[in-house]
Amino acid sequence: MFADYTMTELTSIFAMQGFAGLSLFSIFVLMALGLAIIFGQMGVINMAHGEFMILGAYTTYLTAQVFESLMPGLYGGYFFVAMFLAFVVTFALGALVEWLMIRHLYHRPLDTLLATWGLSLILQQTYRSVFGAREVGVSLPDWMMGSIAVTDLVEIPINGIFVMVLALLIAFAVYLLMYRSGWGRKVRAVVQNRPMAEAVGIDSGRVDRVTFALGCGIAGVAGSAFTMIGSTGPTSGQLYIVDTFLVVVFGGAQSLLGTIASAFTISQAQSTMEFFLSGSMAKVLTLLVVVGILMLRPQGLFAMKVRR
Amino acid sequence: MKANRFFDWLMSREGIYYVLLAFLLVVIFPLALDAFRLNMIGKYLTYAFAALGLVLCWGRSGILSLGQGIFFGLGGYCMAMFLKLEASSPENTAIQSTPGIPDFMDWNQLTALPWFWEPFHSFSFTLIAVVAVPALLALIIAVAMFKRRVGGVYFAIITQAIAAILTILIIGQQGFTGGVNGITDLRTLMGWDIRTDEAKTLLYFVCVGMLFLCLIIGAWVMRSKLGRILLAMRDQEDRVRFSGYDVASFKIFVFCLAAMFAGIGGAMFTLQVGFMSPSFVGIVPSIEMVILCAVGGRNSLLGAIYGALIVNAAKTFFSESFPELWLYGLGVLFIAVVLAFPDGLAGLYRRYVMPLESKLPALLRRNGGNAPTLPVEETK
Amino acid sequence: MSPSNNDFILAVEGLTVSFDGFKAVNDLSLYLEPKEIRVIIGPNGAGKTTVLDLICGKTRATEGSIKFRGKELTRMSEHNIVRSGVGRKFQNPSIYEDLTVFENLEVSYPAGRSVIGALAFKRDAEVIEAVEEVAKTIFLSDMLHQEAALLSHGQKQWLEIGMLLIQKPDLLMLDEPVAGMSVAERKKTAELLRVITENHTVLVIEHDMQFVGDIADRVTVMHQGQVLSEGSIDHVKQDPKVIEVYLGH
Numbered sequence: 001m002f003a004d005y006t007m008t009e010l011t012s013i014f015a016m017q018g019f020a021g022l023s024l025f026s027i028f029v030l031m032a033l034g035l036a037i038i039f040g041q042m043g044v045i046n047m048a049h050g051e052f053m054i055l056g057a058y059t060t061y062l063t064a065q066v067f068e069s070l071m072p073g074l075y076g077g078y079f080f081v082a083m084f085l086a087f088v089v090t091f092a093l094g095a096l097v098e099w100l101m102i103r104h105l106y107h108r109p110l111d112t113l114l115a116t117w118g119l120s121l122i123l124q125q126t127y128r129s130v131f132g133a134r135e136v137g138v139s140l141p142d143w144m145m146g147s148i149a150v151t152d153l154v155e156i157p158i159n160g161i162f163v164m165v166l167a168l169l170i171a172f173a174v175y176l177l178m179y180r181s182g183w184g185r186k187v188r189a190v191v192q193n194r195p196m197a198e199a200v201g202i203d204s205g206r207v208d209r210v211t212f213a214l215g216c217g218i219a220g221v222a223g224s225a226f227t228m229i230g231s232t233g234p235t236s237g238q239l240y241i242v243d244t245f246l247v248v249v250f251g252g253a254q255s256l257l258g259t260i261a262s263a264f265t266i267s268q269a270q271s272t273m274e275f276f277l278s279g280s281m282a283k284v285l286t287l288l289v290v291v292g293i294l295m296l297r298p299q300g301l302f303a304m305k306v307r308r
Numbered sequence: 309m310k311a312n313r314f315f316d317w318l319m320s321r322e323g324i325y326y327v328l329l330a331f332l333l334v335v336i337f338p339l340a341l342d343a344f345r346l347n348m349i350g351k352y353l354t355y356a357f358a359a360l361g362l363v364l365c366w367g368r369s370g371i372l373s374l375g376q377g378i379f380f381g382l383g384g385y386c387m388a389m390f391l392k393l394e395a396s397s398p399e400n401t402a403i404q405s406t407p408g409i410p411d412f413m414d415w416n417q418l419t420a421l422p423w424f425w426e427p428f429h430s431f432s433f434t435l436i437a438v439v440a441v442p443a444l445l446a447l448i449i450a451v452a453m454f455k456r457r458v459g460g461v462y463f464a465i466i467t468q469a470i471a472a473i474l475t476i477l478i479i480g481q482q483g484f485t486g487g488v489n490g491i492t493d494l495r496t497l498m499g500w501d502i503r504t505d506e507a508k509t510l511l512y513f514v515c516v517g518m519l520f521l522c523l524i525i526g527a528w529v530m531r532s533k534l535g536r537i538l539l540a541m542r543d544q545e546d547r548v549r550f551s552g553y554d555v556a557s558f559k560i561f562v563f564c565l566a567a568m569f570a571g572i573g574g575a576m577f578t579l580q581v582g583f584m585s586p587s588f589v590g591i592v593p594s595i596e597m598v599i600l601c602a603v604g605g606r607n608s609l610l611g612a613i614y615g616a617l618i619v620n621a622a623k624t625f626f627s628e629s630f631p632e633l634w635l636y637g638l639g640v641l642f643i644a645v646v647l648a649f650p651d652g653l654a655g656l657y658r659r660y661v662m663p664l665e666s667k668l669p670a671l672l673r674r675n676g677g678n679a680p681t682l683p684v685e686e687t688k
Numbered sequence: 689m690s691p692s693n694n695d696f697i698l699a700v701e702g703l704t705v706s707f708d709g710f711k712a713v714n715d716l717s718l719y720l721e722p723k724e725i726r727v728i729i730g731p732n733g734a735g736k737t738t739v740l741d742l743i744c745g746k747t748r749a750t751e752g753s754i755k756f757r758g759k760e761l762t763r764m765s766e767h768n769i770v771r772s773g774v775g776r777k778f779q780n781p782s783i784y785e786d787l788t789v790f791e792n793l794e795v796s797y798p799a800g801r802s803v804i805g806a807l808a809f810k811r812d813a814e815v816i817e818a819v820e821e822v823a824k825t826i827f828l829s830d831m832l833h834q835e836a837a838l839l840s841h842g843q844k845q846w847l848e849i850g851m852l853l854i855q856k857p858d859l860l861m862l863d864e865p866v867a868g869m870s871v872a873e874r875k876k877t878a879e880l881l882r883v884i885t886e887n888h889t890v891l892v893i894e895h896d897m898q899f900v901g902d903i904a905d906r907v908t909v910m911h912q913g914q915v916l917s918e919g920s921i922d923h924v925k926q927d928p929k930v931i932e933v934y935l936g937h
Contacts, residue, residue, distance in 0.1 A: 043461075045461055045465075101643065101647065104647060105646070105647075108646075109460060109461045110366075110370075110372045110460065110461065110464065111646045111650070112646075113372070113374075113461065113464060114595075114598065114599075114602065114642050114645070114646050115642060115643050115646040115647065117595055117642055118638070118639040118640065118641065118642025118643040118646075119639065119642075119643065120639070121635050121636075121638055121639030121642065122635070122636055122639035122640065124635065125632065125635035125636050125639070128632075128635075129632060238591075242465075242468060242469050242472045242591070245465045245468075245469075246465070246469055249462060249465060278480065280476050280477075280479065280480035281480060283476055284473055284476050284477050284480065287469055287472065287473045287476075288473060290469075291466055291469050291470060291473070294458075294462075294466060295449075295452035295453060295456070295458075295466075296452075296456075298453075298456050298457075298458040298462060529807070532806065532807050532808075532809065533794070533795070533800050533806045533807075533809035533811075534803065534806035534807050534809075536787060536791055536794075536795055537795060537806055539784070539786060539787070540784045540787065540795055543784060543785065543786060544782050544783070544784055546746075546778075546782065547778075547782040547783070547784070548795075549766045549767055549770075550744060550746075550766060550767075550770055550775075550776050551770060551795065551796045551851065551855065552767050552770035552771045552798060552801050552855065553767055553801050554765070554767045554801075554802075555767070557802070557803050558803060558806070561803045
């Protein structure tokens with residue numbers, strides 16, 4: 001298998017696959033960050049997380065349409081508007097869902113799982129009714145098209161770089177929010193000791209709502225980024241939900257750094273294997289290894305030592 | 309002595325419910341419905357097997373499995389492999405490049421039967437495999453997870469991941485498994501044509517019989533000390549552990565039992581419907597099995613069966629007439645069952661209909677049985 | 689281990705557990721004689737509950753040894769420790785709320801503990817007798833078919849003690865058994881403990897000094913994960929170290 005290629009070719013293959021892996025990595029990071037906040041910090045399972053992502057994608061699509069028809073000249077900048085709108089829309093829906101449904105279920109994680117699955121079905125069907133069953137695509141603005149040739153053999157697509165930079169920026173922003181801001185402190189207080197937090201005057205209901213909405217908002221931005229790389233359909237959210245949960249759990253649900261490390265490992269493993277095996281076998285193998293490791297080490301590979 | 313106690317139980321409230329269900333399935337449906345519709349009910353009942361298992365491991369023990377499709381599929385595929393081999397006799401497949409092997413293998417340029425298909429030439433092996441293969445996989449998963457005290461949400465997600473893995477594997481290896489189309493065109497079971505109306509009717513009764521067998525096993529487990537321990541474990545796992553019980557072994561047992569039930573269901577499905585495909589293995593069918601159990605009442609064995617019938621009937625009805633509404637309806641059902649009626653139809657029945665029963669003749673009021681009744685013990 | 693350890697029913701030596709560097713229990717040694725009632729007292733955070741956790745296996749020790757009747761407990765799994773004869777009562781009554789008192793006791797009956805055993809378990813006369821007998825000891829004879837959730841706090845504590853008794857353990861460990869009880873209930877509990885200790889060794893954690901005085905043979909005072917003082921209740925009460933740290937002037 002490897003013998004068919006020269007050393008330079010192999011390096012280039014690894015580099016390109018590595019880069020393809022980095023693209024996947026960015027998607028995983030964006031999806032996993034939102035989920036890590038909701039699941040890791042709050043212990044809430046949101047099976048509709050993929051659908052929130054798709055909502056962001058559809059919002060981006062609509063924004064692109066609007067720009068294209070009304071303001072073609074400004075098309076180059078539409079993406080930033082789209083991303084902002086995606087965040088706002090998914091944030092709002094997340095807050096609504098939390099208020100209507102999630103807040104009644106904090107003590108019943110398994111039931112939250114089922115209820116949010118129901119939500120995902122409803123959302124999927126809504127997308128199908130509104131946008132049609134076929135996938136929709138978004139045309140990239142000019143500055144995002146094309147690739148940069150790093151060497152003779154290695155070409156890196158610009159949109160991929162953009163998404164990666166975006167993912168890292170957002171990860172950094174989340175880190176700042178969670179660990180360096182007053183808000184983050186409130187969230188962690190509520191998570192660790194709710195009655196105490198309430199006793200010192202923190203409105204835990206509001207903290208919960210905003211945190212959940214934030215997780216959904218990040219998913220929306222992920223969806224926005226997703227449009228740069230692929231097309232969007234009503235069931236696209238389902239493609240990534242299992243992966244995302246595994247990424248979060250593998251990284252040790254409590255740790256944001258662990259989530260990022262885990263996203264990196266899994267995405268790289270999968271894309272590298274994809275080159276040498278068929279797509280489906282690569283996926284199976286990656287998932288099997290992750291599940292296998294989780295069976296041996298349920299707290300996740302990158303979890304910090306926790307007081308028993 | 310034994311016969312007396314059985315008769316007592318039969319005349320008790322609980323016994324009457326069982327008799328009613330038997331009456332419905334064995335007398336009413338066959339008389340009222342034609343072979344086609346009866347076959348459809350039979351198909352619905354195959355999901356009930358999985359739902360029964362979920363009552364035991366989810367309702368009673370708190371172990372949510374989002375991967376019962378795995379075991380349903382494994383059981384179904386085992387049966388399908390046997391039937392396919394029979395249908396792929398050298399005479400039937402004379403036109404293939406390699407006669408004597410299933411058509412899809414021929415299309416995928418296989419020239420010999422893969423080794424793991426060979427044992428399925430034997431019916432007895434297949435019958436054993438239908439229960440043993442799911443149980444074996446369940447055992448591996450359960451030992452790996454429960455010995456390490458993994459439970460709850462983590463366990464659910466991992467079962468879901470395994471369901472996804474198995475689906476991808478089956479679809480990807482189409483030479484070995486028939487791929488996304490599954491194993492189709494099944495014809496005879498040891499010479500007996502399973503596609504005729506008479507056959508379908510007979511298979512319906514076999515299915516009902518097997519279902520009652522599983523029902524009785526499930527009820528026996530729930531009423532035994534094991535059943536009480538499972539309930540105790542659901543709410544106070546530590547206390548049970550510190551009363552000297554190896555909690556993991558109990559969880560392993562109930563998970564494997566649920567897997568076996570699902571495997572039997574899958575095999576009955578293959579027999580009645582005539583094919584098995586990966587669309588019954590993955591994440592979506594697995595979670596649908598959970599909703600059947602939840603709608604019926606996750607603590608009620610009988611409820612699970614009714615839940616399976618009702619939800620599947622609704623699905624057929626809506627998918628034909630208002631396909632868009634079905635997904636909305638299903639989604640709403642998930643949410644409603646969790647938020648509004650967590651004990652499902654059984655719970656609603658207990659709250660609204662049972663009080664009315666005392667208006668019926670005294671016959672129904674005689675409570676049989678010697679043991680004090682569990683408050684949570686479920687009949688309907 | 690020294691030969692004298694064989695006389696002790698419980699010999700804890702050099703027990704240490706460290707959580708990310710914080711030593712909740714630090715090089716602790718404790719020796720219990722058969723049929724002794726030992727009470728552990730000490731300020732909050734002294735590590736008292738942690739010691740019980742370590743003995744019954746809820747927490748893994750970092751260092752040290754716990755020998756129960758000569759058997760090393762530190763590497764055993766929780767349910768095997770229980771089967772060796774160690775019973776633990778938790779601070780918050782942890783009973784099975786959805787089962788009746790009878791069923792709570794029956795589940796704790798030391799038979800049918802394996803999967804097959806539990807399936808085959810018959811509620812025969814022997815079991816019923818054992819349950820009724822324990823129920824009498826814990827003052828719950830007329831509540832046998834009551835759902836456990838409906839018991840009062842004190843009754844729940846007694847039920848949990850009953851669930852331990854029916855296992856016939858050699859060592860009973862009780863974590864604050866009278867917390868939340870009225871004066872009358874405390875008296876009854878002291879009575880109960882006196883009956884129990886005729887045939888069992890008991891290790892108790894308590895704060896109520898009056899109660900401790902009523903029941904203790906010997907008292908161990910813990911502070912910051914170590915033994916501060918040990919002896920009869922009077923000896924300990926007069927120990928200046930104990931007065932400074934716990935009892936006050």
